[in-house]
Amino acid sequence: MTIETTDLEFAYEGEPVLRGVDFRAAGGEVTMLLGRNGAGKSTLLKHLNGLVEPDGGAVYVDDERVTYDDASLRDLRTKVGYVFQNPDDQLVAPTVGQDVAFGPENVGVDAARRTQEALETVGLSGFDDRLCTTLSGGEKKRVSLAGVLAMDPDYLLFDEPTLGLDGDGCSTISAVIDALRREGITVVVATHDLGFALSVGDVLTVLEDGEIGYRDATISRERAAEFGLRTFAFDGY
Known part of the structure; x- marks a missing residue:
């Protein structure tokens, strides 16, 4: 199980954002996607869920090329869950239970059980x-995550899950990601939080000017500084 891109190209209003990106997240791993503001992290994440269609290149999930007809996108988004940076963009129902059950109810599965488990x-x-x-x-944030988990995805994409959270909130997100890893779910996280990335991730991938600038299991303080990452994270890691 992998989710990957080959030679991915994308531009907003003629301004290149992704420039030939070859990205790969292996099955059961937690891949942390890092980079400066405007490096293309959120844009790359959206391509993995079909929210954005590339100008060039391709996205593959389980070795199958993503296509953009309605039926294929519905199948993709059942398999690849996406948790938005702002939960207000994702919550769709008045109560927590209704919101989490919304997805399972729409695909005709056991919504009650999945809601409680999530x-x-x-x-x-x-x-x-x-x-x-x-x-x-x-x-x-946790309700929006539960709504995605209730769909029982094979892949989970997080956009800045720790943004605006206190220490307890960050610990909860870290524990959930660790539990998903143990279940064999592939997780990709776009984040500015290098300390969080170092403590939770299996692989660090750094985007720089719309290209993959670095990929490894860890990163040195010096290399992090070259990519504009906050090196004070090393003091508590």
Whole structure:
């Protein structure tokens, strides 16, 4: 099981964002996608879920090239879950239970069971009847994650999951990612948080000016500084 791109090209209004990106995330691994603001992290992540169609190159999931007709995209998004940076872009129902059940109900699977399992995984058991509008930012992030987990994906994409979270919230996200790894789910995380990446990731991939500038299991302080990453993360790692 792999998710990968070959020679991926994409531009916004004629401005190149991805320039021939060859990206790969292996089955059961946690790949951390790092880089400066504007390096193309979120854009690459969206390509892996079919939210964006490339100008050139290709995306492959389990060695099958992604195509962009409606039926193929529905199948892709069942297999490859995407957790948005802002949970308010993802929450669709008034209550927590309704929101998490929305996806499973629409594909005709056991929504009740999957909802409870997903809420337990993210530490929100008993939140079924809570209004989404009353939740904290961290709780909203976990509800949006639960909604994706309820679809039982093989791949999970996170866009800045620790942004705006306190230490407890970051610890919860780290624990969930570790549990997903143990279940064999392939996780790709776009993040600015180098300390989080070093503590959670199996592979670090750095985007620089729309290209893969680095890929390894770890990174030195000096190399991190070259890519504009926050090297103070090493002090607590």
